[in-house]
Structures are given as C-alpha cells and as structure tokens.
Amino acid sequence: MHTGWVKIPLILFVFSAISVDSFAAQYLRAEGVIHLHTNISGGSLSPQEMLKKVKDAGLKVAIITDRDNMSVEYGLPPLRKILKKTIDKGGIKKYGSKKYIETIEALRRKYPELLILHGAEATPFYYWEGNPIKGDLTLRNWHKHILILGLKTPEDYDNIPSLGSGYPLIKSAPQCIKNLWPLALFILSLILLGKKAEKIYRLRGFIIREMVRPYFTPGIILLVLSLLFLLNNYPFCKPLFDQYHGDKGIEPYQFLIDYAKKKDALTFWAHPEVEAMYEAKGQFGNRMIKLHTPAYYKDLLEGRGYTGFAVFEEGFRFLGRASWLWDQILKEYCDGKRDNPVWAIGELDYKEGDWMGMTQTVFLLSDFNEGEVLRALKEGRVYAVRGKDKPILEDFRVKGTQAEAIMGKELSSKGSVEVLIKIRFPQSLKEEMKVSLIRKGEVLETFSAKGDFLIKYKDNYFQPGEKIYYRLVVGEQLVTNPIFVRFEG
Secondary structure: OEOOOOOOOOOOOOOOOEEEOOOOOOOEEEEEEEEEOOOOOOOOOOHHHHHHHHHHOOOOEEEEEEEOOOEEEEEOOOOOOOOEEEEEOOOHHHHOHHHHHHHHHHHHHHOOOOEEEEEEEEOOOOEEEOOOOOOOOEEEOOOOOEEEEOOOOHHHHHOOOOOOOOOOEOOOHHHHHHOOOHHHHHHHHHHHHHOOEEEEEEEOOEEEEEEEOOOHHHHHHHHHHHHHHHHHHOOOOOEOOOOOOOOOOOHHHHHHHHHHHHOOOEEEEOOOOOOEEEEEEEEEOOEEEEEEEOOOOOHHHHOOOOOEEEEEOOEOOOOOOOOOHHHHHHHHHHOOOOOOOOEEEEOOOEOOOOOOOOEEEEEEEOOOOHHHHHHHHHHOOEEEEEOOOOOEEEEEEEEOOOOEEEOOOEEEEOOOEEEEEEEEOOOOOOOOEEEEEEEOOEEEEEEEEOOEEEEEEEEOOOOOOOEEEEEEEEOOOEEEOOEEEEEOO
C-alpha cells in the first residue's frame, strides 16, 4: 500500500466550471447538477429562479427533473372507480407537457452559457395496504423513483407509463368478458321492471282489476346497481398494474425502463438507498395515513436495460463501495450476463436552499451542447462528486499495449495495463484522503493523498480472454465510472 502521495511539478492550471484539462484535449470538463425540482412539482423556485441559482453557483449543466405526476388515488371496494379520493399535487402532467418543454427551451435562450435539459422523475407504481376506516391505510413505494432523461416530445411525457398516467389495458378476452358481469344484473332488472300482474280488489261491491308491476322497486335497485358496476368496470379490460393488488416487484419499473429505451431516452434509479417513512394527516378526510418506501437498491440487480443509478446526496452505503451491488452488476456485464454496463451519476434532489451544487455530476464533453450531455451520460463519461471543497479529477485512464481509454470506454490489450490517476485536492484539506483503485470489484490498491496527486500504476494482472474494469473511489466524495479492459490472447 502506498502511504505517501506523489508530487508533481507546480504548473499553473486555470480552472473554471468548464475547462480543457488533461483528460484529453478533445474533452471539456463541465460541472453540473442533476435532479432539480421547480415549483412545477413541489419545489419553491420557478424554473427561472432555479437556473439563476445554478448560474450563481458557477455550474454549467442543469438537468431539471420535475415529477411526471404527483397524483395518488384510493377507492373503496367494490366501487373503487366511483367511491374514490384523488390527490393531485402537481407535476409535468398537470402543468402541461408541451408547456414544460417550451418553458425549458425559452430558458435555454435566456441562459446560453448554460446547458439546460428537461427530464422527469417518474413514479411508475405504488400500492395500498390497510383500510382508511380502520385507520391503518399505508401508501407503499410512493417514493420509488426513476429519472428519465432525453424525452423529446409532449407525447413522450404524456405517455410515461405509471399509475398516475395510466397503464395499457390487458386485452384478454376472458378477463374483459368477465368484467361485463353487471350486464346480467341489467338484463334481470329489465325483466323485473317488465313484469306485470293483475291486482283484483273489491270496492263497494264492485270488482276492480288493475295491472301493476310487483317487482318495480327491486328492478329499479338492480338497474341502478348494474349501471354503477358497469361504469365502475369500464373499460372492462384491466390495466397492466393497479394499486390494489400488492407489490409487483420490478415489473412496473422494468416496463418504464423499456418504454424509455424505445424513445431513445436514459433511465437512472433515483435515491435507491433511501428509506422514506412518515405519516400524513388530512389527506383522506381527517384520517392519518402512513407512507413507507423501503430502500430499493436491490432492484438494480433485477432490472435490465437501465442506464444507471444515483449516488451521494441521499446515500452512499451499498452501491458505490467496492464489492457491493454495483460491482456485482459490472461483473455480470463483463461475464456476458448483461447487455450493458450501468453508470453512476451524482444527484442533488434540490428544491430550495443554499446548498446548490453540493453534489455534482462532472461531464466530459466533446462539444458544448445539450445533445453531448446526453451522450456523455449514455456512455459513462461522467463522475460523481460531493462536498463543499471538492477534489478535482484531472485524469483517470488506462493504457494498454495498443490503446488507452477513459471512463465509460473499453480497450483491448495484449498484455498488462497501466493506470494513470491525477487528482487535485483543495488546499483546505488538512488530512490525507484515501484513493481506492478498484479492479473488478476488489480494491487493488489504496493511496493516501492530498494536494496535487499523480500516479502511474503498473498492474501486472493479465488473463487472456477475460474482460475486467477499473474504477476509483475517493473517500466518500468522488466516484468514477469504470474503464473496461479486454485481454487478448
């Protein structure tokens, strides 16, 4: 283990929020924030006020991810669609998807020095347990979210699959026909209403005959019930998911991920390590309801095809650390068990306050435009960093026998490789910080560093035909994305 740090000659570096550095002359390093909530969905700042905060913090990339919808519905059985309570606290759907896109595009023109993207924080699914009458009603998984970036049209946003926006119907003939059962009541009610009988009674010696409808009252009752249940069951075919039949595991979230892929959009699990549990009063009458969303980082193992996940601001316990879930996923990719790697981003989850930019995603861009931001996210050319005095990752690359690669890239090598790490630590850092170099899930070497840190690490590992990766973790402040190496025999 290296206990010292390697000094490099003092060179005058001039850094702004965006600068060309030693990653490569063709890349620009742009500091940005992902996961911002405006007053469109629960924040206190307007989109313009939010972007002024971004600009004042010296950042260059802002990705606004207002909630797609904030609508929750609970219905009483057996007429859940009629005897129901709906709470809608905003979101893109309520604001208007077209208006949302136009608002962001207008702000791009106002702030040309910023790269501004619109996205959504989606809530694909939630479910209910308990009963409001008994006082044990619990809303489950309301805070289980996925960030969607790169949707292009209002229709793309309107059709985000979720309980709030509506899932497709399961058009199974037996199931749809089964839900037409109120028609039997309707026909029976017509039969009862059509039944006539002759009523005979005597009045002062006269015989009076009168035609009456003896089943009129039960017929009306059945008619009303049949119409209510027909209305409740419409459109008769059940949706793919609903909130009344328990947890559906990964399925609703995978459905959303697959939808985003069809739209060429990116998906990142938001705050997967956070457990949300609290009570709210006054939402359903004067009853108290509980809300509980357990941490859902294990879903990353089950999910397929998503782009990545968020670290830092709301957790760094299991995912980014060596030998935990992320490494398991990356090893599955290296072993051919997954079609794509997954990337880490830093999320801010910001609504208001003076902590703008405390967690950042730093982008390596080949050009200064919004499309290149999405490409960097898609390709893993980003790293996550947090803290008031943040370390600056000036370079991280792997050099093989034939080529070299940076984060998100893959190289082939006919022999062992060399890893270059270059970090500038803030002058305010009094103690040395641990820099961990991870190879395929295991800590290969840990360095103690501060000031200007530069090292070229020769790794003698070589296994022909194997695919591995390298990544960095710097204290609890910085996480890089991996660099992949395929060894040729």
